[in-house]
Amino acid sequence: MSTAVVVCAVTAVLPGAASAEPMTVPGVASDSGAGVERISVATDGTQGDGDSAGATITTDGRRIAFSSSAKNLTSANPVTWERVFVRDRWTSQTTLMSTTAPPIQRPVISGDGQYVALWGLLFRDTKVFLSQVSSGSTIGVNCPGLGCGQPSLSADGRSIAQAATFNRPPSRQRIEVRDWRTDTTETVAEFGHTVSARPSISGDGRFVAYQDGRAEDVFVWDRTDGTSSGPVEGPSKAATLVQLSKDGSKVVYLSGSDTYIHDESSGSDQVVPNARGVAIDPTGRHLLYAPHDANGPSLVLRDLETGTDAIVSNQPASAGTDAVSAGGRDVVFHSTADDIVPGDTNGKSDVFVRRFH
Structure with a gap:
């Protein structure tokens, strides 16, 4: 596999960028304005x-997949292990995804909201389970060798990027x-x-960003011409x-204590210093990050074009990849805080979505 080295120009995004915290309307988010919804x-x-965490959101923000140990979210959850659910914000319907194993990490929902993939344990090997949202049923168990790592889905759910390991004990792996x-x-x-070799696939399935952990x-x-560019850093x-x-268009990576946003077309980088990048929206414009400063907010959404920040959560909170809808309109996260929305009395970790406009 040929490798072309890209030399990147770095443009600093100063930590003092303008901040604009959105209006908070606890309870139910609606098209009429910003707010937070559990x-x-x-x-x-x-x-x-039970505890809920590990949420991912569709491109249009309609559906959110998350994992939970709660037994009362649907009437069909008799098992004791953690399960995966999909919440449809337009219909207020919560659906249980049928799988034979608990998730190891957060589930991944396709951009169109039709499929959910999760990384789970089957006997002593890890596999990728794919479920259809409309039926809630598992339509495939995927992974060669001993097992696979956290998957990444194309927008239509057809292409699944994953890292597969081979031999016992594991001694080699491949991105596929x-x-x-x-x-x-x-x-x-x-x-x-x-050593960790996690991939991330583009919505059309053409490009796969991946890391060589060692x-x-x-x-x-680029799957079209079968060539690799990089290392991007x-x-x-x-x-x-x-x-x-x-x-x-954008590859987000961490280096040292900083986050870099690599532009594939220009080869240049933006840097957000003293911050851990968490996710980027489908258009590549909005970065979700966690500041290393423990005295400030736990999650912040930055508009990379204007340099402005919007606070996602002042309370301790966490999020992962695929947590931002298109245009930075919605951000999903989980938190144990009981004052994000009214009536939070379960004493558990809950999944929330913050709408900005």
């Missing part, structure tokens, strides 16, 4: 009796893209080690991949 509830609004409709697998990269490098694979940095934007 997502980890039953269809009738009953709060969960699985097309479950044609039952074909494409190898993106192979490594003679098992070399601490991040690359981008240049030769002088150690990088950890966060996410590729769904339009394929």
